């Protein structure tokens with residue numbers, strides 16, 4: 001018997017507990033007793049059901065650290081609840097969550113359940129199917145969110161084909177509705193966004209704070225051993241796992257970020273470095289997406305710190321915009337478009353069509369007709385592009401990299417080259433510790449690649465070498481020259497950028513935000529265009545020339 005099984009055994013319910021307590025199913029991404037049904041009732045009247053499903057773990061080749069983080073938080077959450085007096089059915093299953101619950105109910109091992117509406121579409125559909133098979137479960141609102149679907153629909157109306165969303169409108173409404181960073185109905189500092197001030201490269205000063213370490217306890221060590229043996233062929237390194245897995249440690253990590261990272265977050269939020277990859281990012285996304293840290297509390301803490309002068313307003317606003325704006329906005333778009341299944345864009349060649357009832361086939365919109373396979377470099381084969389290799393190495397090691405590396409290195413390159421946006425999405429889903437369908441599909445198919453044709457972003461986020469060179473120290477350590485755009489020593493990003501615009505003129509040529517680059521492209525002499533095309537073609541060929549590891 002494992003140490004965890006030994007420790008959780010005394011929390012198993014009696015028949016009377018099953019009859020007399022109110023039973024709650026805890027989804028794998030809602031480990032909280034601070035809001036929701038667990039918070040709403042006395043611990044001694046509560047029972048919870050948690051399913052540790054290998055069916056889910058095997059569904060994709062999830063990063064090993066992601067599995068350790070999730071399973072260890074799951075087990076620690078169960079023990080924390082047992083400690084409070086909650087009765088716990090902790091069930092190991094090879095079935096999906098929904099089917100495991102059906103089986104438990106049929107066997108009389110659990111009664112009717114209550115559950116916060118799961119954030120993941122995949123789990124919602126799994127539970128819906130289980131309800132069809134007889135599962136008795138009642139959904140209640142997921143109160144970890146800061147906004148409701150109605151709030152979103154009030155701003156934009158319901159989703160209809162051809163609709164595109166601009167995040168700023170929703171963010172302003174959320175600021176006004178919540179009163180966060182507002183004074184007498186006006187934004188504190190007289191503007192809603194300080195984004196324009198937050199675009200500095202980082203040159204070594206101020207110093208980046210030390211990262212907090214969370215060495216594995218015996219429960220986590222058991223999970224590490226389990227993941228190494230059961231999911232040993234999955235993506236990513238399991239070495240040196242040191243993420244928080246208890247509520248106390250999650251809170252400690254947040255307090256550390258609040259005190260030491262947030263004061264410098266704003267100005268350097270777009271900077272990239274190979275010697276300090278985390279810079280001043282909070283790294284809380286995985287914990288927020290697991291329900292361990294609640295957006296309402298984080299936003300309140302940051303607002304309070306700003307009001308006391310501990311965090312400059314531009315940093316505080318920048319961080320609050322991510323949580324109160326982007327994060328909520330993305331999940332609403334996912335819900336409204338049924339994970340982009342309702343979006344009318346060309347479908348990616350060679351990918352199966354998904355319908356609303358299919359949880360496991362992802363939508364594959366391809367507004368820019370991208371359909372080349374994702375190359376081996378994303379799976380760790382060195383490409384020689386220092387920016388790409390550096391970020392991929394970090395992802396293999398940690399399962400995390402910050403926003404701009406995701407957007408302006410990984411997604412930028414894939415979009416410029418025409419690599420499949422669906423494959424890129426599935427790669428992110430596997431590779432990042434914070435990835436779940438509602439957040440990864442919107443960020444990659446929408447923001448990162450423009451595969452949705454502009455539902456989520458008004459233009460593709462693409463750039464040549466100049467942007468990466470300005471915002472990072474990558475180019476100084478690269479064998480390619482960011483100042484040259486043609487020839488074998490030139491940085492491939494620049495040639496890829498111009499040929500991307502040329503190739504996609506039918507879709508992007510009239511985009512008002514791209515008029516300037518199109519004018520520059522049109523002024524280029526024919527000979528230069530020929531050389532740019534050759535350089536871009538050679539770069540794509542090079543990237544596709546390596547064989548890809550199989551997961």
Ligand SMILES: Cc1cc2nc3c(=O)[nH]c(=O)nc-3n(C[C@H](O)[C@H](O)[C@H](O)COP(=O)(O)OP(=O)(O)OC[C@H]3O[C@@H](n4cnc5c(N)ncnc54)[C@H](O)[C@@H]3O)c2cc1C
Pocket residue numbers: 281282283284285286288289319322323326327328330401402403404406407411428432434435436439440443444447448
């Ligand atoms: C291509 C691409 C893929 C992404 N995939 C994911 C993903 O799978 N899961 C995920 O949580 N975020 C994703 N993001 C958003 C963002 O990059 C991460 O949330 C952020 O980098 C996490 O690091 P942090 O906690 O230090 O965030 P910070 O930079 O400190 O930001 C604070 C918090 O705001 C939230 N946030 C910020 N931006 C976004 C956003 N665009 N969408 C949703 N929440 C946001 C996160 O909860 C984050 O923790 C993606 C972005 C891009 C461009």
Ligand code: SF4
Pocket residue numbers: 384385386387388464465468469474475476478479480481482491492493
């Ligand atoms: S020169 Fe080009 S490939 Fe090399 S790091 Fe800079 S942007 Fe990346």
